Amino acid sequence: MSHLPRFSKLKSAAYSYVWSRDVEHLLPQHYKDRCIKFMTREPPAVHWQPISGRWKIDPKSGQRIPVQNVPIRVIYPEESNKGLWGGEGIIQGLLKKKPQTRRLPKLWMPYLQKRALYSEILDKWFAITVTLRTLDQIDEANGFDHYILKTDERDLNSKLAMDMKREMLLTLVRGTMYSDDTDKKQKIHNRYKEYMIPVSMFR
Amino acid sequence: MTPHAQIPAAFSSRTRLFCQSKNAPFCTWRLIINGFNNLRRSSSNCYFYHYKRRFYPVQLKPQTMQSALIASRRASASLLEAASACVSCLHLTQTRNTVIVERKYPVNLHNKGSHPRLKAKNYIYKVVDYKNSRPVPNIDCLLTDYVEGIGVAGEIVNVKRRLFRNRLYPAGLAVYPTEEALEDMAEIREAMKAEDNRLSQYAKMTVRQLAGLHMRIPMSGDNLWVLNKTHIRVALRKMGVEVKEDCITLPTEPVTEPQEVEIGLSINNAVDVKVRGTIYHIFKDRSRNVLPENLPKVWKNPPVDN
Numbered sequence: 001m002s003h004l005p006r007f008s009k010l011k012s013a014a015y016s017y018v019w020s021r022d023v024e025h026l027l028p029q030h031y032k033d034r035c036i037k038f039m040t041r042e043p044p045a046v047h048w049q050p051i052s053g054r055w056k057i058d059p060k061s062g063q064r065i066p067v068q069n070v071p072i073r074v075i076y077p078e079e080s081n082k083g084l085w086g087g088e089g090i091i092q093g094l095l096k097k098k099p100q101t102r103r104l105p106k107l108w109m110p111y112l113q114k115r116a117l118y119s120e121i122l123d124k125w126f127a128i129t130v131t132l133r134t135l136d137q138i139d140e141a142n143g144f145d146h147y148i149l150k151t152d153e154r155d156l157n158s159k160l161a162m163d164m165k166r167e168m169l170l171t172l173v174r175g176t177m178y179s180d181d182t183d184k185k186q187k188i189h190n191r192y193k194e195y196m197i198p199v200s201m202f203r
Numbered sequence: 204m205t206p207h208a209q210i211p212a213a214f215s216s217r218t219r220l221f222c223q224s225k226n227a228p229f230c231t232w233r234l235i236i237n238g239f240n241n242l243r244r245s246s247s248n249c250y251f252y253h254y255k256r257r258f259y260p261v262q263l264k265p266q267t268m269q270s271a272l273i274a275s276r277r278a279s280a281s282l283l284e285a286a287s288a289c290v291s292c293l294h295l296t297q298t299r300n301t302v303i304v305e306r307k308y309p310v311n312l313h314n315k316g317s318h319p320r321l322k323a324k325n326y327i328y329k330v331v332d333y334k335n336s337r338p339v340p341n342i343d344c345l346l347t348d349y350v351e352g353i354g355v356a357g358e359i360v361n362v363k364r365r366l367f368r369n370r371l372y373p374a375g376l377a378v379y380p381t382e383e384a385l386e387d388m389a390e391i392r393e394a395m396k397a398e399d400n401r402l403s404q405y406a407k408m409t410v411r412q413l414a415g416l417h418m419r420i421p422m423s424g425d426n427l428w429v430l431n432k433t434h435i436r437v438a439l440r441k442m443g444v445e446v447k448e449d450c451i452t453l454p455t456e457p458v459t460e461p462q463e464v465e466i467g468l469s470i471n472n473a474v475d476v477k478v479r480g481t482i483y484h485i486f487k488d489r490s491r492n493v494l495p496e497n498l499p500k501v502w503k504n505p506p507v508d509n
Contacts, residue, residue: 008318047303049331070310070319072328088301093328096307103327108302111335116373132335133301135368139342142379191383 005039013043014076014089014157030201034153041154046087046133047108048072081159083129085110086137117144120188121168121177128160149195166202168192173199301334339364344377345384351411354404357391402473410476413468414506417499418442418480422461425487430458435466438480442501458482461495465507477507 007016017035019027050069058065074089088110094103110131117126120143134147141147148156148165156162171177172192178185307327313319342364346354350371354360359380362371371377378384385392402410420438422428432448439446452467452475461482468476483495 010319046301048305049303066312068310068312068319070306070321070325072304072306073326091302091304091328093304093326094323095329096327103324106328108304108330110301118373131301132339136339139364139368139379142381 004035007039010071010073011043012074012076013038013154014080014085015159038153041152043071043157044087044155045071047074047089047091076157079129080157083112084131084134084156084158084161085112085129086131086134087155087157088131088133119148119164119168120145121171121192122164123177126164145192149192169195169197170202172196173202302330303332303334304328305331342367343380344371345380345388346371346377347388348376349404349407350376351408352404355395355402355407357388357395402471406471406474410470410474411506412502413444413470413476413478415502415504416442416444416478417501417504418466418478419498419501420464420480420482421485422482423486424484424491428459430454430464430482435480479504479507 004017004019007013017039024032048071051067054067055064056067057063072091072093075092076085076089080089090110091108093106093108095106096103112129112131114127115130115135117128117130117138118124119126137151138144138147141150145168148161149168151161153162156165172189173196175185175189177188305328306325307329308324310319310321310325341361343359343361344367346356346358346360349355353362353366353371360377362377367377418435418438419441420430420434422430422434428434430453432451432453435451435453436446436448446468450469452469454464454466458464461484464480464482466478466480468478470476479499481495481498483493485492
């Protein structure tokens, strides 16, 4: 029996955290906090535009009606965990061009590209499937490492990203990067030290 | 073993095929027609088979060939029709984009704390925007090295985002202009400000272009002359290059005859370029004018070794 809030189908993610009551006492508190934060956080509105404000005027009647933003249902297939889709996913919906015509099924797919991305901390190049939205976010964050470390888990929405985050943080804490070049090592340490968390958080 | 033996029984009884040798034509796919007599009535009796699986390519007699062609056309037309019909009804053409959609029929209001109740019509969407089809704004980046046509090291330039992503950043020629990166490049940036006669990207491009120039220097064949700076300036102007006479350095020994010369040009008082040229005679009587043979092309020659 799961002991966590579940995703509604309108707010799903690429993966979810579930555990039973039997094992709950085995899990560390910081891990549980992180999981609950992930499960309860509002997903970013990637494929729809939320209306701001509490009220809006109905154009037909001129009456004031409350605003209730209902998200679009987005599907995240297993492949989204192997790439960085930047919150994008597949929209499965219906299309009705005219009132007289039937509604017909329609899929909107993300535009995926395989790109070479460089991680400074790991000093490696990765061939990762990304969307253009991801590339924009990387530019906004001033680099791939900053993007991975800075962005919230809910917005990353990928197991691959979390694996990389773990690798990067472990490398930073252990200081195993650039073992030959001490200057470079110090530089990288200073650049990313704000993201560092204690080693006990990894267990 | 005859090829007929390989034909499945269902087809062979009514199929009139004229099978040829094993070393048959290069076609890998071909049409089997089951019962030519029925062809005029229906075009559904056509089958495509791979020659390796079933039997060898065949050649049809001219008469049967014609009917087979008609049948194949009909078959392909019907297939195409079916395919196009399927595509239109299933919407198989998918847009690969960051699409922003909106509900055509908005969801009914729900109580606070409860989930919205969605009906099938709430999944009918209309596309509001395709984000990827909008032009992407340029990006500011800090160059770490000289890039031809873009800028010199330490300069912050505004370039196309795809250029930065695909070429400059992977090659290490540019970085994001963070405070840290600016501090690292502070020395170069200050030197860039202080130096008045520094070479800009365009100056560097000019240097490269001039190094590949081979001048034509026409001189009088009727009068005596000694080559001076004005002659060079005029010759360069004819090539489309305007220089001041102060920038020109002549060869050390005076030149009075047609020959190959090397002339120095100083760009922004910072760099000296050696430019080659050929001096030849021209006469008042134009019929005597002869261009020297085997002249190199004017532009894009390999540069002179300094």
